[in-house]
Amino acid sequence: MKFKDYYETFGVPRNATQDEIKHAYRKLARKYHPDVSKDPDAEARFKELGEAYAVLKDPEKRAAYDQMGSQWKAGQEFQPPPDWDAGFEFSGSDSGSGDGTDHSDFFEALFGRQARGTQRPGMHARGQDHHAKVLIDLEDAYFGVKRSISLRVPTLDAQGHVAMREHRIDVNIPKGIRAGQHLRLAGQGMPGLGEGSAGDLYLEIGFNPHRQFRVDGRDVYLDVPLAPWEAALGCSLDVPLPDGPVQLAVPAKSAAGRQLRLKSKGIPGNPPGDLYVVLGIALPPANTDSEKDAYRAMAKAFNFDARAHMKGNPS
Amino acid sequence: MSNADKHQSRDPIVEEEICLTLTELCHACSASEEFVIAWVFEGLLEPIGEAPEDWRFTGQSLYRARLAWSLTRDLEVNPPGVALALDLLDKISALEAQLHRVGVR
Numbered sequence: 271m272k273f274k275d276y277y278e279t280f281g282v283p284r285n286a287t288q289d290e291i292k293h294a295y296r297k298l299a300r301k302y303h304p305d306v307s308k309d310p311d312a313e314a315r316f317k318e319l320g321e322a323y324a325v326l327k328d329p330e331k332r333a334a335y336d337q338m339g340s341q342w343k344a345g346q347e348f349q350p351p352p353d354w355d356a357g358f359e360f361s362g363s364d365s366g367s368g369d370g371t372d373h374s375d376f377f378e379a380l381f382g383r384q385a386r387g388t389q390r391p392g393m394h395a396r397g398q399d400h401h402a403k404v405l406i407d408l409e410d411a412y413f414g415v416k417r418s419i420s421l422r423v424p425t426l427d428a429q430g431h432v433a434m435r436e437h438r439i440d441v442n443i444p445k446g447i448r449a450g451q452h453l454r455l456a457g458q459g460m461p462g463l464g465e466g467s468a469g470d471l472y473l474e475i476g477f478n479p480h481r482q483f484r485v486d487g488r489d490v491y492l493d494v495p496l497a498p499w500e501a502a503l504g505c506s507l508d509v510p511l512p513d514g515p516v517q518l519a520v521p522a523k524s525a526a527g528r529q530l531r532l533k534s535k536g537i538p539g540n541p542p543g544d545l546y547v548v549l550g551i552a553l554p555p556a557n558t559d560s561e562k563d564a565y566r567a568m569a570k571a572f573n574f575d576a577r578a579h580m581k582g583n584p585s
Numbered sequence: 586m587s588n589a590d591k592h593q594s595r596d597p598i599v600e601e602e603i604c605l606t607l608t609e610l611c612h613a614c615s616a617s618e619e620f621v622i623a624w625v626f627e628g629l630l631e632p633i634g635e636a637p638e639d640w641r642f643t644g645q646s647l648y649r650a651r652l653a654w655s656l657t658r659d660l661e662v663n664p665p666g667v668a669l670a671l672d673l674l675d676k677i678s679a680l681e682a683q684l685h686r687v688g689v690r
Binding site for chain 2: 296305316399455470472484
């Protein structure tokens with residue numbers, strides 16, 4: 271187990287006042303809050319902040335932590351000294367900022383796992399709702415998909431200790447689901463207390479990033495590059511869509527950026543989304559002599575000024 | 586519960602097929618009624634119905650309420666602050682969606 275330097279987490283000295291710690295926590299918590307931050311490590315950083323704050327904001331825990339001395343460095347191999355917490359009493363079940371917090375081994379070795387919601391005899395309550403996220407492919411939204419998901423859920427044993435347990439569920443993800451939507455799986459959350467019913471599981475759906483398609487709500491976008499002559503003269507193309515290829519007629523005189531709408535070819539539903547083919551133009555490189563000649567012939571044939579719009583307005 | 590629960594029935598899509606009472610919403614987002622009522626007052630949630638006991642929230646409100654609760658709990662933001670933060674987050678995601686549509690990842 272590695273030692274964690276909770277002061278270093280906040281970048282404050284060991285003799286920082288409670289206000290300084292609170293100030294540092296608030297500032298960093300805003301920066302790394304997973305609902306606000308775009309930082310890929312936000313969730314892990316935020317968890318570390320919550321754990322460090324749970325110790326340093328509580329004068330009892332902070333004093334016990336301080337008592338271990340300042341010779342420890344973050345990341346150093348660590349075992350709590352015997353009786354290190356003699357004379358301290360950690361009150362309450364307020365072990366962190368969040369509910370269902372999953373603290374580090376280091377924290378748990380020092381302060382223990384705290385049972386939340388210890389069962390009292392004769393008490394009945396509905397179990398907590400759970401929230402989880404599952405990623406599917408865009409194609410799955412066109413056809414529906416069956417997924418087996420595995421969740422780690424904290425459960426209370428007879429003594430009221432928290433243990434993590436694997437919970438596997440087979441779930442049918444319906445055709446037409448969109449990223450950001452949720453399924454409610456009744457009775458798949460935390461078990462109830464006493465005769466209380468189990469909570470529900472809310473499953474957020476996300477899409478794996480796709481090599482070709484972009485998704486916006488129920489609409490899907492596909493970039494299709496064309497050769498200049500295809501764009502100028504029009505052409506017919508086979509376009510691979512998530513539910514199979516379609517023939518697409520590209521009209522003559524198509525400019526780069528033109529969007530062709532394939533009605534109802536987006537994510538199915540009521541109403542279904544549309545699929546937009548976004549045309550691009552790819553320039554063929556002129557490497558050989560005959561290729562260069564072809565460009566020269568174009569230059570001669572066209573009375574074309576690519577910068578015509580910049581003239582007559584010298585500012 | 587068995588180890589792998591078979592889940593053959595069709596589970597409802599929250600955003601389209603369910604609505605929640607005040608009690609159900611509080612349970613699903615872990616916030617107290619007091620907070621939810623304050624958020625309704627701020628216009629952050631817009632239930633149908635007059636009195637709190639008649640309120641019906643859409644599935645969409647559940648995720649606004651969860652976000653509101655995590656900002657309240659983790660950052661101690663008060664209801665007007667949460668309402669402001671959610672408005673700004675909405676604006677950011679609308680702008681991001683616009684960028685995404687034109688192909689900026």
